[in-house]
Amino acid sequence: MRATPRRLLTALALTPLLAGCFAASDGESTGAGAGAAKGEGRLRVALAVPPAKALSPYSNDATVLSKLSVGEGLTALDAKGTAAPALATSWKRDSATAWTFELRKATFQDGTPVTAQAVVTALGHAHRATPKPRVLSDVELTALAVDTDTVTLTTKNADPVLPLRLASPALAVLSAKAYAADGTVSPVGTGTGPFRITRLTGKTKATLDRYDGYWGGKAKAAGIDVTWIADGTARANALRSGTVDIAEWIPTAQAQLLDQGTRHEVPSVRTDSMILNTGGGLFADPALRAAAREAVDGSALVDSVFSGYADPAQGLFGPAVPWAAGQRTAVTGRARAATPAQVKSETAGRTLRLATYTNRAELPEAATVLQQQLEKAGFTVKQDVREYTQMEADLLAGTYDALVFSRVTLLDTGDAVAYLASDFTSTGVYNIAALKNPSVDRAVRAAAEESDTAKRQQKIMRAEAEILRTDAVVPLVHEKVVQGVATGVEGVTLDPRERALITLGTHRG
Numbered sequence: 258m259r260a261t262p263r264r265l266l267t268a269l270a271l272t273p274l275l276a277g278c279f280a281a282s283d284g285e286s287t288g289a290g291a292g293a294a295k296g297e298g299r300l301r302v303a304l305a306v307p308p309a310k311a312l313s314p315y316s317n318d319a320t321v322l323s324k325l326s327v328g329e330g331l332t333a334l335d336a337k338g339t340a341a342p343a344l345a346t347s348w349k350r351d352s353a354t355a356w357t358f359e360l361r362k363a364t365f366q367d368g369t370p371v372t373a374q375a376v377v378t379a380l381g382h383a384h385r386a387t388p389k390p391r392v393l394s395d396v397e398l399t400a401l402a403v404d405t406d407t408v409t410l411t412t413k414n415a416d417p418v419l420p421l422r423l424a425s426p427a428l429a430v431l432s433a434k435a436y437a438a439d440g441t442v443s444p445v446g447t448g449t450g451p452f453r454i455t456r457l458t459g460k461t462k463a464t465l466d467r468y469d470g471y472w473g474g475k476a477k478a479a480g481i482d483v484t485w486i487a488d489g490t491a492r493a494n495a496l497r498s499g500t501v502d503i504a505e506w507i508p509t510a511q512a513q514l515l516d517q518g519t520r521h522e523v524p525s526v527r528t529d530s531m532i533l534n535t536g537g538g539l540f541a542d543p544a545l546r547a548a549a550r551e552a553v554d555g556s557a558l559v560d561s562v563f564s565g566y567a568d569p570a571q572g573l574f575g576p577a578v579p580w581a582a583g584q585r586t587a588v589t590g591r592a593r594a595a596t597p598a599q600v601k602s603e604t605a606g607r608t609l610r611l612a613t614y615t616n617r618a619e620l621p622e623a624a625t626v627l628q629q630q631l632e633k634a635g636f637t638v639k640q641d642v643r644e645y646t647q648m649e650a651d652l653l654a655g656t657y658d659a660l661v662f663s664r665v666t667l668l669d670t671g672d673a674v675a676y677l678a679s680d681f682t683s684t685g686v687y688n689i690a691a692l693k694n695p696s697v698d699r700a701v702r703a704a705a706e707e708s709d710t711a712k713r714q715q716k717i718m719r720a721e722a723e724i725l726r727t728d729a730v731v732p733l734v735h736e737k738v739v740q741g742v743a744t745g746v747e748g749v750t751l752d753p754r755e756r757a758l759i760t761l762g763t764h765r766g
Contacts, residue, residue, distance in 0.1 A: 298765050299480045300746070302758075303492045303504040306616045307460035307485040309646040313442045315386045317649070319426035320668065324505075324758040325465060325481055328429030328448040331358055331376065332420050334754065338671045340420035344371055344430055344449060353415040360406045363472040365432035366446050366453040373402035379430040380410070382442065388686045390427035392669040395678035395705055417708035418672045425669050426756060451476040451761050460646065461485055477748070477764035487644050489618030496741040502765060503749060504741035505758065508618035509564040512739045523738040523751045526577045526667045528570065529555075529620070531627060531731040532660040536691025539609055539636075539658050543592035544599070546728035549659070551594045552634035553627055555733030562622045567734040573721050574666055574673065575735025577753050584714050586722040600635030609636045612652065613661035614645040623733065624661045652689050660689060663736065665755050673717045674705045681724045690729040697723045 304324070310316035314328065322328035331345040345358040363371040377400040383390055384398055397413035412419065422428070435447035445454045451471040456464040465481040484501065486492045489508035496504040496519060512520055531553060533540040540546045556569040574581035595603060609631060613624040621642045628638045641648070641657065652660060669675040679685045682701050683693040700723040704716035724730060740758075742749045748762035 298478065299482055300478045300503065300759060300763065300765065301482050301484070301501040303484050303486045303495050303501040305485070305487065305489070305492065305506045306645055307487060308457070309649055311441070312444050312454070312457060312463075314427050314429050314431070314444065315383065315388075315390045315442060317645075319390070319429070320756055322429055322444055322448065322450075323426040323756045325483065326450040326452045326476070326757075326760055327454055327465065328426065328431065328444055329450055330423050330425060330428045330430060331360075332424040334421070334424045334671045334756070338421075338667070338754075340424055340671075343424070344376070345423075348420060351409070354413070355409060355411045356419055357403070357407060357409050360408065361472060362406075363449055364470050366448050366450075366468050366470070367432050367434060368470070369432050371430065371449060372405050373408040374405075375433065376400060376408045376430055377402050378433055378436065380428065382436045382440075383428055386440065386442075390425070390669075391679035391685075391687045392422055392425040392427050392675050394685050394687070395675065395682065395701070396422065415706055415708070417706075417713075418670065418674070421672045422670045422675065424671060425675075427669070452481055452759070471761075474761060476761045478759070481759060487616050489616075493741065496743060499743070502743045502746045503758070506617060507739040507741045509562075509566040509739065510618065512564065512566065515741060516744070518744050519741055521740045521742055521749075521751055522566065523740055523755075524577045524753050525665070525736050525738040525755065526575070526753050527663055527665045527736040527738060527755070528573060528575055529558075529567075529623065529661070529663045529733045529736055530570070530573075531733060532662050532690050533729055533731070534655050534658050534660075534689070534691055535727065535729050536655050536693075538655075539604055539607060542595075542603065543728065544595040545603060547592045547594035548596075548600050548634055549631060549636070550591075550728045550731045552630050552636075553731050553733070554630060555731075557630075558619075558623050558626060558734055562619050562626065563734060563736070566737040566739060568737075570732035570734055572725065572732055573677075573730070577735065578667065578673070580714050581718065581721075584718040586718050588722045588725045590726055591728060595635075597633070597635035604636060607637070609638045609659060610641060610657045611638050611659045611661070612641045612648060612657040614643060614648060616645045617663050620661050620663060627661060627733075653687075655691050661733075662689070667754050668756065671754065674701065674713075674720075677701045677717070677720050677724065678705065681729065692724075692727060692729045694723070694727055694729075697727065700724075 308318045312318045329343045332340045333343040335341040346361045348358040380400040399411045401409045431447040452465040453468040463483040467476045492504040493507050493511035495501045533546050559567050613620040631638050666676045679687040681692050682698050700720035704720050707713040745766045750757040
């Protein structure tokens with residue numbers, strides 16, 4: 258018998274912390290900020306990256322919907338990264354390209370029922386979105402309602418990991434009223450999870466109330482009050498001062514300043530890299546990319562920048578992806594690196610535009626170290642450091658030569674192929690490197706078509722080698738994420754994939 262998402266999340270959850278006191282009025286929450294019975298108070302949460310697209314699931318905002326238990330897909334990921342039931346109770350593969358999913362009895366937060374047609378509508382909007390969600394970079398998906406509770410999904414090519422793909426936060430199924438005629442999508446009051454967004458205040462705050470009609474039961478917390486705090490030190494200070502109960506992504510420099518009981522290290526599938534723009538500018542030249550790769554030493558960042566909360570990069574996938582090391586393929590055939598003298602000659606009068614963002618406090622400091630390393634190799638470097646939502650469009654447009662970037666490699670599907678396809682193939686919707694390399698495309702496609710798990714992993718690592726051969730990306734470190742949780746808060750999920758945070762059982766004791 259498969260575990261339900263509720264049981265799965267419990268398996269990932271933080272063990273109960275010491276009980277604390279929380280003053281609240283009797284009775285249940287009737288709206289934002291309303292009182293609650295003891296143990297059912299509201300949670301105050303500080304998140305790091307302000308919403309770029311009003312919490313649209315088709316943007317990087319999608320993970321907020323899963324972290325706060327607002328939206329759900331047909332499936333969920335269990336603790337082992339395999340597909341488990343969510344809005345679908347079961348599924349079967351009818352052919353290489355066709356699947357049938359049976360739905361559970363559930364309602365959207367606006368009171369309308371979850372039906373096969375609602376699923377068709379939601380997935381259809383995701384498929385037609387511009388740009389497409391990253392998770393659909395390498396697949397063409399068609400949905401058809403068979404009856405009220407049955408939906409069939411077909412793909413143009415075989416997709417053996419479709420159930421994993423459908424667990425992506427970007428493919429959350431929202432009610433019909435979420436989808437506007439102009440293509441925008443609003444999760445406010447339209448999800449299926451145990452918490453309902455009642456108010457979104459620009460890029461600074463959101464109010465969520467418990468949705469008592471949730472199919473999985475009643476959440477312990479009455480609601481969630483979210484504040485986006487881009488500055489990592491400010492997030493840590495908010496936790497220390499008691500302003501918030503939960504603060505994500507505590508900067509490593511601040512971690513040791515927190516009480517031991519409030520500091521929780523999470524093994525993460527997050528890799529920090531330097532992405533090089535192969536589509537234009539300095540790094541259209543393979544010899545200059547190779548020079549940059551040879552100049553950069555990510556291991557120098559482990560202690561100096563990350564205070565030991567990181568491992569030196571092994572490739573695109575680190576220790577939190579346990580099968581990767583044993584399957585890793587040697588990288589051969591790289592371009593010959595330009596010497597410092599050649600770099601100075603080739604780049605005379607041109608500046609290497611190095612970008613990073615402030616939402617992860619370590620990245621600007623890492624960029625400064627990399628700038629020094631690159632300048633020793635003959636480059637003239639100028640940094641551009643801003644909040645992520647202010648620069649995402651420029652990143653995708655190729656405005657910069659290089660980006661110091663932190664990426665959760667198994668975020669989109671729990672399967673590495675989706676990450677490789679979206680970030681490094683010619684048609685990838687998150688291809689900041691602007692990489693268009695036929696060998697990479699073939700290698701990623703071969704991995705995508707493989708249904709045998711062991712062989713798929715082997716082909717993923719061959720694709721990694723093809724990508725690294727281009728020097729479009731220089732892995733730096735594999736992060737260990739630190740999450741801050743106040744004493745007395747119980748049931749917070751520490752998720753290596755950074756999809757989950759607050760669930761049914763999260764509450765103040």
